[in-house]
Amino acid sequence: MESFPGDGKKRLRTRLLEALGAVLLALGFVGIFLPVLPTTPFVLAAAFCFASNPVMYARIRDSPYFGEYFRAYREGGTVSRRTRAKAVAMVWIVMAVSIVLLDITWLRLLLLVICAVVTLHLLTIGRGKKER
Numbered sequence: 001m002e003s004f005p006g007d008g009k010k011r012l013r014t015r016l017l018e019a020l021g022a023v024l025l026a027l028g029f030v031g032i033f034l035p036v037l038p039t040t041p042f043v044l045a046a047a048f049c050f051a052s053n054p055v056m057y058a059r060i061r062d063s064p065y066f067g068e069y070f071r072a073y074r075e076g077g078t079v080s081r082r083t084r085a086k087a088v089a090m091v092w093i094v095m096a097v098s099i100v101l102l103d104i105t106w107l108r109l110l111l112l113v114i115c116a117v118v119t120l121h122l123l124t125i126g127r128g129k130k131e132r
Helices: 007-033 039-049 054-062 067-074 081-101 105-124
Strands: none
Touching (some): 007 054, 054 067
16 A cells, blocks of 8 residues: 555544544543543543544444443533533532542532532533533
């Protein structure tokens, strides 16, 4: 097979984007369980990195873990009530455990403020037209 000028650079760029996409996807996965780490932006950025790889792009789109975030955003920037409810519950559970285990008053207060802000964010944006 004949090689054209720039093919090596294109392959290198594709491999670097795929590696970055894998890191971003891993961060998105961690974000499912850690409420202070946003899942959707990492999943969308990973999908962008995998745009030149149709197999990986389809895997994100059809994934049982990330597909809902990806499709909801692509179809109108909405997140289902169920997803928001799960996210709010996880925020409060994780923060409650952290607050109970900490013995530093100012840090407990900071976690409560963060929890309240994240909850407000989750409840107010990404709502479908029917929910408004």
